[in-house]
Amino acid sequence: MSVIRVGLVGYGYWGPNLLRNFQNNPGFKVVAVADGRAEKRDKISRAAPDAAIYDRGEDLIDATDVDAVVIATQVGYHYPLAKRALSLGKHVLCEKPLCTRVEDAEDLVETAAANNAVLMIDHTFLFTGAVQTIAALCQSGELGKISYYDSIRINLGLFQPDVNVMWDLLPHDLAIIDYLIEEELVHVEAQGYCHVNNGVPDIVYATLYYPHSFIAHLNLSWMSPVKVRRTAVGGLKKMLVWNDLDKEEKIKIYNSGIAIQPETVREIIIPSYRIGDIYSPRIPDTEALAGVVAHFNSVIRSETKSIILNPAVERSWRWRSGLL
Amino acid sequence: MSVIRVGLVGYGYWGPNLLRNFQNNPGFKVVAVADGRAEKRDKISRAAPDAAIYDRGEDLIDATDVDAVVIATQVGYHYPLAKRALSLGKHVLCEKPLCTRVEDAEDLVETAAANNAVLMIDHTFLFTGAVQTIAALCQSGELGKISYYDSIRINLGLFQPDVNVMWDLLPHDLAIIDYLIEEELVHVEAQGYCHVNNGVPDIVYATLYYPHSFIAHLNLSWMSPVKVRRTAVGGLKKMLVWNDLDKEEKIKIYNSGIAIQPETVREIIIPSYRIGDIYSPRIPDTEALAGVVAHFNSVIRSETKSIILNPAVERSWRWRSGLL
Amino acid sequence: MSVIRVGLVGYGYWGPNLLRNFQNNPGFKVVAVADGRAEKRDKISRAAPDAAIYDRGEDLIDATDVDAVVIATQVGYHYPLAKRALSLGKHVLCEKPLCTRVEDAEDLVETAAANNAVLMIDHTFLFTGAVQTIAALCQSGELGKISYYDSIRINLGLFQPDVNVMWDLLPHDLAIIDYLIEEELVHVEAQGYCHVNNGVPDIVYATLYYPHSFIAHLNLSWMSPVKVRRTAVGGLKKMLVWNDLDKEEKIKIYNSGIAIQPETVREIIIPSYRIGDIYSPRIPDTEALAGVVAHFNSVIRSETKSIILNPAVERSWRWRSGLL
Amino acid sequence: MSVIRVGLVGYGYWGPNLLRNFQNNPGFKVVAVADGRAEKRDKISRAAPDAAIYDRGEDLIDATDVDAVVIATQVGYHYPLAKRALSLGKHVLCEKPLCTRVEDAEDLVETAAANNAVLMIDHTFLFTGAVQTIAALCQSGELGKISYYDSIRINLGLFQPDVNVMWDLLPHDLAIIDYLIEEELVHVEAQGYCHVNNGVPDIVYATLYYPHSFIAHLNLSWMSPVKVRRTAVGGLKKMLVWNDLDKEEKIKIYNSGIAIQPETVREIIIPSYRIGDIYSPRIPDTEALAGVVAHFNSVIRSETKSIILNPAVERSWRWRSGLL
DSSP: OOOEEEEEEOOSSSHHHHHHHHHHOTTEEEEEEEOSOHHHHHHHHHHOTTSEEESSHHHHHHOTTOOEEEEOSOHHHHHHHHHHHHHTTOEEEEOSSOOSSHHHHHHHHHHHHHTTOOEEEOOGGGGSHHHHHHHHHHHTTTTOSEEEEEEEEEEEOOOBTTBOHHHHHHHHHHHHHHHHOOSOOOEEEEEEEOSSBTTBOSEEEEEEEOSSSOEEEEEEESEEEEEEEEEEEEESSOEEEEETTOSSOSEEEEOOEEEEEEEEETTEEEEEEEOOOEEEOOOOOOOHHHHHHHHHHHHHTTSSOOSSOHHHHHHHHHHHHHHO | OOOEEEEEEOOSSSHHHHHHHHHHOTTEEEEEEEOSOHHHHHHHHHHSTTSEEESOHHHHHHOTTOOEEEEOSOGGGHHHHHHHHHHTTOEEEEOSSOOSSHHHHHHHHHHHHHTTOOEEEOOGGGGSHHHHHHHHHHHTTTTOSEEEEEEEEEEEOOOBTTBOHHHHHHHHHHHHHHHHOOSOOOEEEEEEEOSSBTTBOSEEEEEEEOSSSOEEEEEEESEEEEEEEEEEEEESSOEEEEETTOSSOSEEEEOOEEEEEEEEETTEEEEEEEOOOEEEOOOOOOOHHHHHHHHHHHHHTTSSOOSSOHHHHHHHHHHHHHHO | OOOEEEEEEOOSSSHHHHHHHHHHOTTEEEEEEEOSOHHHHHHHHHHSTTSEEESSHHHHHHOTTOOEEEEOSOHHHHHHHHHHHHHTTOEEEEOSSOOSSHHHHHHHHHHHHHTTOOEEEOOGGGGSHHHHHHHHHHHHTTTOSEEEEEEEEEEEOOOBTTBOHHHHHHHHHHHHHHHHOOSOOOEEEEEEEOSSBTTBOSEEEEEEEOSSSOEEEEEEESEEEEEEEEEEEEESSOEEEEETTOSSOSEEEEOOEEEEEEEEETTEEEEEEEOOOEEEOOOOOOOHHHHHHHHHHHHHTTSSOOSSOHHHHHHHHHHHHHHO | OOOEEEEEEOOSSSHHHHHHHHHHOTTEEEEEEEOSOHHHHHHHHHHSTTSEEESSHHHHHHOTTOOEEEEOSOHHHHHHHHHHHHHTTOEEEEOSSOOSSHHHHHHHHHHHHHTTOOEEEOOGGGGSHHHHHHHHHHHHTTTOSEEEEEEEEEEEOOOBTTBOHHHHHHHHHHHHHHHHOOSOOOEEEEEEEOSSBTTBOSEEEEEEEOSSSOEEEEEEESEEEEEEEEEEEEESSOEEEEETTOSSOSEEEEOOEEEEEEEEETTEEEEEEEOOOEEEOOOOOOOHHHHHHHHHHHHHTTSSOOSSOHHHHHHHHHHHHHHO
16 A cells, blocks of 8 residues: 555644654655634644645545545544545544544444444553553563552642543543453442532542453542552552653562462461562653554554454443443 | 559550550559460560569459559450440450440440440551641641542552451541541442452452542552552642651642632633642651550540540441441 | 844754743844854744844844844854954843853953943753742741752763763752852862763762852762752751752752750760751742843843852853863 | 680670570570670670670680670770680671771781681671672672762761761761772772861761772761662663662662763764663561671681671771871
8 A cells, every 4th residue: 555645634732743743654644634723724834835724624534635534623523524534435543532422433433344444543642652561561461360450640630611530531541441451341330529510520439340350440530739640550470550750660560479379277368479579661752642643554554453442432432321 | 533553454466565655654553464375474574563463354354453454355355355344434445446246336335434434445546646747737727628538558468367458457547537527427339359369358449428528538459569558638728648658758738729719611610729839747756655545544534535436436337337 | 221132143952942032021022043054044034034034143243233142152152252242232141151261251251341231141040940949048048057059960971072971060050059159169179080981071079168168069970870950958947959850849948957055065066956847839830041031131121130140150160270 | 616605795775686686596605795784784684594694894705615705885995805805716796896096906807817716897787688689789790890889878967976977977888888899999088067066077078989990979968857878889781779768679770871882973982871671679678687697607617708808997997097
């Protein structure tokens, strides 16, 4: 396959980053950018002087020289734009959330399949050096059977009128867990608490149950004066702690584990602990969004299977509709 | 009132500490110590050469020269010994847990009241410099209305045959919350998870609901390679973080808070944050058990109201029976 | 005085930052930018479309509509360009180092004075929130008499062919000490050590002596795997530690000090320590270079006395010539 | 050789620890303890009921059933007691400092050699898990050629009438460097600074020069509100940082180093850095003094060469006499 001609719809906060990364990837050529605002089109003309500039995203999508579409508009436009592009057999990379209704998500998944087009969501976090390193550790079996995922994402929040702390912070963990663990989520218990606005939780505790001895717990808050981004992943052989705010030692692997011994006391198994060394691997310091673009390229060219599976999309929206 | 003549029943792990602290407090005179084990009585004779030594705790309790009894035996003996002492109008300081059935606890509370005797549990943690400092901050109103208590007590646990992670670690937080917050617990949601032994949770997440805009959450684990003892207490004016493993700055007070402003967007109140200075008060480095003994002395002499209220005792056992 | 018309000579690494900050300050109007490289002039035309663009800095300096000149060229050009501008009575802000010979620096200082022009060096560090906070603490007397300054600046260095670890890291501390302490440096002892290249020290320890009971010590290294930026400033009443890598608590003030007591043992005064609270003030998060520009503006308008004194310039070069 | 019969002279602060550790080592039998104070002899009788108790150390030393003597008296008695014991061919373990004059130290070394007796100083620090681990790393060559030792020992000091900050803190580093590095110290530069008492430095900076590309620097202070115990040991292959106050990760090994490359720029070698993983080995948590006693046992039995060499003793005293 020759170079993929890509068009970008929406040039707001994230748009310049998307443009730059698609420009830097030799698999793509950015042939068009669309934005309804004149001052944004001005900036586009300086940043992408050889791209066609559109006022309306629909026109960009319909253009015959566009093979793939990146959608970075407000959420309300995601579904109709993605639907239009996929129906024409064009590949779509869409910012998250994909859409606001489960049926719409399912429709997009089916439309993509029917037209043999790739539909991918921009879960940038999965392409960070930290999550890639954790995934490699999980998949290699080095940690042993994974038994828990415990995440703390707390800070003093920026209250927004249309989002609560769960929608602000939980999608990161859901995407990461889906990526690390191959099990299906079977049950969720979540408690939200509103200190400032009724109906807009600013503290949420969520416990996620999975079928085979794995549990996930998320502590999310906009009410903490200290910013914490700390995720522990426990395996029966080793355990790791990912502190995303620690530049020097982002991930620490603890050679501590539990050795089940045959000795029993009153029918209780007495485990022994092996507390050992601590190891902190060097995390590659690459731009995660470059990885997203490279992955989109590989999936379109069928070189790689997507790490962002359609069932995960569907499941995450089932989860949403069930909770709210 | 002259000096209080005290007898100590049980000279195991905690006994020598109790003996030493009662010896050091001028309000008490240790007149008797009891232990069923000969080698313990040997040690007692060296550590308390002028005290009567008993084989059986019952005989010590019955002795006419004993005004108050300290019970530090195995849990199974707590109830009959405390009952015997209280029935004789003798004051009791008992190690925790007080007993294993709600009815027994209620009976002891009633017996104490009927005989005008003091019944106190040794919640040593409440007398640490850290908890005393936090309590003073809560009571002075410096933090504003307390809105949450979030505690993480995780480490690589020592599995014991007759206790799970909840009974190992949760009583500390329950006692502290009861001390700090004057509200009644109305509802508990707790999830336990067993990785090693069925029926013996090694990870427990508990959320405690209170009537007036206060929530508590406890993250307890025996499966964490990193030891964490971190409790956040959030008020609407200030928030504090208590890191019990940090010797230098055990408590940090964050002058960060939420100022509710009258501006509304789509009927949502937009709060503003005041992020400010951080202050770490010097924590007195005193032995907490000395404070327990001094408090027992003051309560017996009616100089102080007990900070360890009978209703709290009762409530904590209701909670237990409801959960297990 | 109306707006100051400023010209910028040199549009390399630091030039765009200088341009942007002068554009943002209403006291200045950027009327001209000079750079000898065509591709830089291209960028200038986009970033400053209404400024005159020069190939040669000399022409910019001679232009009659230029009141002040910012010099951000290679070091070798600093002296002749600054000399030319000051001789014409134009104010000069020069990147550091001002020049490479003491006599040149002295000549510039005299030229500035003779022509009633301001000569300022861009010591950006002095305008950071951290150093501003430390200076305010020193000047208010809150720390008491300042007795020591101890700085550690170590990391894995980027070896450069024309600079050693001292020239890379020491100027920061010299400028800060000159700013904080009003005493004259009287003596320096410095030891350099070359592990990689003979004649190019990669570890330097320097001790600076001052007349009135103040000492400074600098530990500079390109051979440390851990990056440390930690400066302690000790006063007889309080002491502070500035950890420039700690985002949350950049400065901690220790309410600990020494109380000289009249008790003496064998003619030795026994001091007692007051170990107290720790306080971490909120550091304003502003761009330091904006402060440099604002300061240059105020000094030109005679609203403020310069914090970067001429004697300090001279002294620092005496120091250099003495050492190398 | 059968069991070594040992006598302990001095039962002050450190005496009980020495007694307990010698009692626990099966190579020794504590046959005698001496102390001039009656109340100490009382305690000795309870702690060592089967040992002979002496008033005067000289009598203990002369006793025919004593093979080895441990000297833990005030410093002024060290030399005459050690001299007496060594002259009788008895092995000596002496607390530090061995004595106060170089000639006395040299005389003891010669007396020990002449009588074929072991003379050892109790450098407990060398037997900690941390220093043992560092020594193993240095000796195995894992760090490469050791190029620097940089130690920070600062805290708020306890001023003592007869000691300054150097004598309080520097002996630890001297003993450790002597243990790690096989080179002879050739030159010392040290600056002391007195804030509180003239003639009693409370801040000392010392730089130690060695012949073959190794440098040591010590930053010692009684004037720091923050306690720091941080030692970096740099090798050309790897570097390590020992933070003695960090319980969890006392030693971190950085897989960072310098690769000298053949490329040169203006006759300067441009090195490249390999910044890599961080590894924190588990440090055995054993009592260091038990290791001292075991080592004394092995050296007496000629199983091991002493790690505390006589020349080091002599050298450290030359150093002292030169400085003061």
